[in-house]
Amino acid sequence: MAAWSESVQRLLGWAEARLPALTRYRQLEALPITLHRRRIYIVPSAFGLLFTVLLGIMLIGALNYANNAALLLSCLLGGASVASMLIAFRNLDGLRVTSIQPGHAMAGEPVMLQIHLDAATRVRQAVMVDLNGQTEATSIVPPHVATMSLALPTRRRGWQALPRIRVWTHWPIGLFRAWSWLHPSMQVLVWPRPESGGPPPTFLSDDPLRQRLHRGEDLAALRDYRAGDPPRHIAWKASARHESLLVKDFEQPAPHEDWQLDWRQLPELGQEARISRLARWLSEAEASGRATSLWLPEERIERGVGPAHFARCMNALAKLP
Amino acid sequence: MIGFLRRKPGPPIDARAFDLLCLTIGVVIALHAAYLPAWLTASLVVVLGVRWWQRRRKPGNAPVYLKLPLVGLLAVAVIFYYGNIFGREPGSALAVGLLVLKLLETDSARDARVCVAFACFTLMAALLAGQGMVATTGVALGLLPAMAALRALQPGRMASSFLGDLRPGLGLLAAAIPLALVAFVLVPRLDSPIWGAPPGAQARTGLSDRLAPGDMVDLLTDDHPAMRVAFDGPLPDPAQRYFRAYVMGHFDGRGWAQLTTGRTASPLEVSKSIRYRVSLEANNQRVWPALDVPMEAPAGTRMASDHALVADRPVTDALSYAMQSALQYRLQPDLDDLTRRQTLQLPAGFNPRTLALGAQWRAQYGNDDAAIARAAMTLFHDGGFSYTLAPAPLGRHSVDDFLFNTHEGFCEHYASAFTVLMRSAGVPARVVTGYLGGYWNKLGEYLLVRQSDAHAWAEVWLTGKGWVRFDPTGAVRPERISLGAAAASAAGGQDGGGIGWLNAMLDRFDVVNRWWSEGVIGFDALRQRGMLTPFGIRDADTTLLGTLLAISCVLFAGIGLAWAMWQRGAGDPLRNAMQSLEHKLAGVGIERRPSEGPQHYLLRAARALPHQRDALERLMKDYLDLRYAHDSPPAESVRRLCRAVRDFRPRRVVK
Numbered sequence A: 001m002a003a004w005s006e007s008v009q010r011l012l013g014w015a016e017a018r019l020p021a022l023t024r025y026r027q028l029e030a031l032p033i034t035l036h037r038r039r040i041y042i043v044p045s046a047f048g049l050l051f052t053v054l055l056g057i058m059l060i061g062a063l064n065y066a067n068n069a070a071l072l073l074s075c076l077l078g079g080a081s082v083a084s085m086l087i088a089f090r091n092l093d094g095l096r097v098t099s100i101q102p103g104h105a106m107a108g109e110p111v112m113l114q115i116h117l118d119a120a121t122r123v124r125q126a127v128m129v130d131l132n133g134q135t136e137a138t139s140i141v142p143p144h145v146a147t148m149s150l151a152l153p154t155r156r157r158g159w160q161a162l163p164r165i166r167v168w169t170h171w172p173i174g175l176f177r178a179w180s181w182l183h184p185s186m187q188v189l190v191w192p193r194p195e196s197g198g199p200p201p202t203f204l205s206d207d208p209l210r211q212r213l214h215r216g217e218d219l220a221a222l223r224d225y226r227a228g229d230p231p232r233h234i235a236w237k238a239s240a241r242h243e244s245l246l247v248k249d250f251e252q253p254a255p256h257e258d259w260q261l262d263w264r265q266l267p268e269l270g271q272e273a274r275i276s277r278l279a280r281w282l283s284e285a286e287a288s289g290r291a292t293s294l295w296l297p298e299e300r301i302e303r304g305v306g307p308a309h310f311a312r313c314m315n316a317l318a319k320l321p
Numbered sequence B: 001m002i003g004f005l006r007r008k009p010g011p012p013i014d015a016r017a018f019d020l021l022c023l024t025i026g027v028v029i030a031l032h033a034a035y036l037p038a039w040l041t042a043s044l045v046v047v048l049g050v051r052w053w054q055r056r057r058k059p060g061n062a063p064v065y066l067k068l069p070l071v072g073l074l075a076v077a078v079i080f081y082y083g084n085i086f087g088r089e090p091g092s093a094l095a096v097g098l099l100v101l102k103l104l105e106t107d108s109a110r111d112a113r114v115c116v117a118f119a120c121f122t123l124m125a126a127l128l129a130g131q132g133m134v135a136t137t138g139v140a141l142g143l144l145p146a147m148a149a150l151r152a153l154q155p156g157r158m159a160s161s162f163l164g165d166l167r168p169g170l171g172l173l174a175a176a177i178p179l180a181l182v183a184f185v186l187v188p189r190l191d192s193p194i195w196g197a198p199p200g201a202q203a204r205t206g207l208s209d210r211l212a213p214g215d216m217v218d219l220l221t222d223d224h225p226a227m228r229v230a231f232d233g234p235l236p237d238p239a240q241r242y243f244r245a246y247v248m249g250h251f252d253g254r255g256w257a258q259l260t261t262g263r264t265a266s267p268l269e270v271s272k273s274i275r276y277r278v279s280l281e282a283n284n285q286r287v288w289p290a291l292d293v294p295m296e297a298p299a300g301t302r303m304a305s306d307h308a309l310v311a312d313r314p315v316t317d318a319l320s321y322a323m324q325s326a327l328q329y330r331l332q333p334d335l336d337d338l339t340r341r342q343t344l345q346l347p348a349g350f351n352p353r354t355l356a357l358g359a360q361w362r363a364q365y366g367n368d369d370a371a372i373a374r375a376a377m378t379l380f381h382d383g384g385f386s387y388t389l390a391p392a393p394l395g396r397h398s399v400d401d402f403l404f405n406t407h408e409g410f411c412e413h414y415a416s417a418f419t420v421l422m423r424s425a426g427v428p429a430r431v432v433t434g435y436l437g438g439y440w441n442k443l444g445e446y447l448l449v450r451q452s453d454a455h456a457w458a459e460v461w462l463t464g465k466g467w468v469r470f471d472p473t474g475a476v477r478p479e480r481i482s483l484g485a486a487a488a489s490a491a492g493g494q495d496g497g498g499i500g501w502l503n504a505m506l507d508r509f510d511v512v513n514r515w516w517s518e519g520v521i522g523f524d525a526l527r528q529r530g531m532l533t534p535f536g537i538r539d540a541d542t543t544l545l546g547t548l549l550a551i552s553c554v555l556f557a558g559i560g561l562a563w564a565m566w567q568r569g570a571g572d573p574l575r576n577a578m579q580s581l582e583h584k585l586a587g588v589g590i591e592r593r594p595s596e597g598p599q600h601y602l603l604r605a606a607r608a609l610p611h612q613r614d615a616l617e618r619l620m621k622d623y624l625d626l627r628y629a630h631d632s633p634p635a636e637s638v639r640r641l642c643r644a645v646r647d648f649r650p651r652r653v654v655k
Helices: A002-020 A020-027 A046-064 A068-092 A208-213 A235-241 A271-288 A309-318 B015-032 B038-057 B063-084 B089-104 B108-128 B133-152 B162-186 B335-341 B352-365 B368-380 B398-406 B411-424 B471-475 B485-489 B500-521 B527-530 B542-565 B573-587 B598-608 B610-628 B636-645
Strands: A041-044 A095-103 A109-120 A126-130 A136-140 A145-152 A158-161 A163-171 A176-182 A188-189 A218-224 A248-250 A260-262 A293-294 A301-305 B224-233 B242-253 B257-258 B268-282 B300-302 B309-311 B319-331 B429-436 B440-441 B447-451 B453-462 B466-470
Touching: A002 A208, A002 B224, A002 B300, A020 A046, A020 B089, A041 A046, A041 A068, A041 B542, A046 A068, A046 B108, A068 A163, A068 A176, A068 B108, A068 B133, A068 B162, A068 B411, A068 B500, A068 B542, A095 B573, A109 A126, A109 A188, A126 A145, A126 B636, A136 A145, A158 A309, A163 B015, A218 A235, A260 A271, A260 B268, A271 B411, A301 A309, B015 B038, B015 B089, B015 B108, B038 B063, B063 B429, B063 B500, B133 B162, B133 B500, B133 B636, B162 B542, B224 B500, B242 B335, B242 B411, B242 B453, B257 B319, B268 B398, B268 B500, B352 B368, B352 B411, B368 B453, B368 B466, B368 B471, B398 B411, B411 B471, B440 B500, B573 B598, B573 B610, B598 B610, B610 B636
Parallel strands: A260 A293, B319 B466
Antiparallel strands: A041 A176, A095 A109, A109 A145, A126 A136, A126 A163, A158 A188, A163 A176, A218 A248, A293 A301, B224 B268, B224 B447, B242 B257, B242 B429, B268 B319, B300 B309, B429 B453, B440 B447, B453 B466
């Protein structure tokens, strides 16, 4: 089975290399794309071939037995099959792919593409769109635009080109397959994949924010004394009942603090490791609603919060060389 | 079955598609039910119903342990019932059975498609059993749910009502009619079958080349049309509507058969004749019936010495022929010795009382053969004979039994007994079978002769007159001759044909039937070849027909493509004009960029084509003015712009 489909693929590859009409639309083209007669191809489907053989048997049988009624009806069925080919063509002719809206996705996760189809003047039924082996089917009634969601798998961050998309139909009775290849000149920005675990961000001690962290008012916990703790934070009463000195640790309002994420904080890591760590921090900050700012070698994003800010930061990370 | 080898089943089909599939198969069963054994039809309907009900509750295939035994059971039942598995009837039974069983393992679109294709095939097979108009219409209607089921298998189609699903198939078939008709007319017919014999026609009753007491009962109750006759001129009187088919001169004591003589037709002196056209239904016999005495044999037949038309081969398909017959005539006024001997022959040791009566009449009337015949007619008229289709059985001396004991019978008894009586008296006589009467269809202006109009009578050779027709049945039941078979057998006086509107409708139906059997079923190789005669082509051969077929296919393809490519002109003439201008400019290398407005684009074009700067700037100004300065631009200005665009020819700049 696999060998067979492989050889079919090889044959298709050869055909595309040899037939300019097939390869012509492999070059990128700008959206919107209107399907027209010069780019819609039709061949009989496997069922169509089976049906043709069956029609041939009926025809020969009718002729052999000089059965004119059967001959007439076989001709009728054959005529209907031919008419179905024209209907399949008309089902695609004039169809427009108006736009494709990509969603957001981290590398390794599929990105959802919203493909908008405009029927122009006619109702189009059972129009199917193939992308990377998945198929979605829909019908389009003229004033409305149909939207199909298809997932595009991603591997690495950065700009990723769309693969060729096939718009096709078996309408109305599955005897013929009409199709057209689209290769929209469009790229999807894939976000970097956050690392799966690692330390929280640390900040330089001379950072003024760092000082402020310890000036909270509420007692959070007691901990062992460490050199450098201010003496007024020592919990004398509690230490009396304990063999070592205990220090009052005040709550650090860290979740509500800004994180100033900086590319320069992570000199020890490689390029991709840095990016995925920053991505994790950004994701954690986004999940906990913390405001962040992001410093990158070429770009500085001021502090902000919310999905739009997050998307901006991730885009900036994704675009890093 | 095929299912065990399948790769992957695919997602289950929806309920509507399955319903349509069941309907298709239901139609197939209904069309085959006419000749399938009742038990098979009933069990197939049950299997279909159970499967439908089960699939409604839960999608999925029937288990293998149910399918396999059913397939085996079907095969065994068919072999047991028909004796073998080949041939038309067992083959059809098997096909229908397998189709229904295929439904048991049909759950995915793939299987459903195979099922529909097989159903189409089985639908066509139903026509092998009879290609009447009703059956054909049934099959054509059966194609509708098949198309609808295929359509319902398409993913993402719009939901629709059950009838709404059936309708588009009608449109598809209707669109196919012109091409189908042309193909039907032009597809070259085979002169002889590639394989097998043509199916043994319909095992239907019809005249037979042998006549023995009781043979014709089936025939006299069979209302199927035997032939239709259209006359050039006035319709002959009811008493003259004798259609001769078989002339039987040989008697073996039990029954009558044709004489085998290789001699040419005997002389015929005609004083009145009539022209007419016969459309004969298939009857699998080698005889073409003709009104009274045909004057010459049409192509495809030979005229026997007794003026019966013997066909070159059995009539397995409906056919039509034009004829001329004599109504007043002298047939074979001089009897040759051989024929005299043959038509006086009687087997020894049969019917002694009849022989005695004949000898007594000969003594009584001397040389007056006509008087002897009249005496026999009088005997039948006054002898207490009665007409019945269910006569008492006759013994070895069948004519004696009939004449002197039972006194009851129908045409063949009377004709047979009369002829034996004549021969006993030394008068040459023979039995003739054929049809008498018929029903006049006013609408179609033709005489419809049914199998039930079959009749037998006698011909007696009288000196100076030749062969003269005597119909002893008429002596018993005169209305058989004047009114026809229906009146004669309507013993209780109840007449089904009395309702006027029903008769009119039946007339209409029979006209259509005639058209069907002549135009469609009877359209054979012969008529196909003669089809082009009006265009000056004598004999259209296969090559010519094939060429014509190819030409018409190309023609239809062109029409179809034109339809498919045709796009309704979009409503906005300004946009169209702009598009056409863009197209022209693109031709000289100035393409409009997606981000470019009309002003920018046309100014750029004007820069690129300095010779036409003025024209382009004017076009731009007009376009912008009409597009943006008006709510609804004046039609005259729009037309002017369109004209200007049409006349604009960009000239390539030579650099």
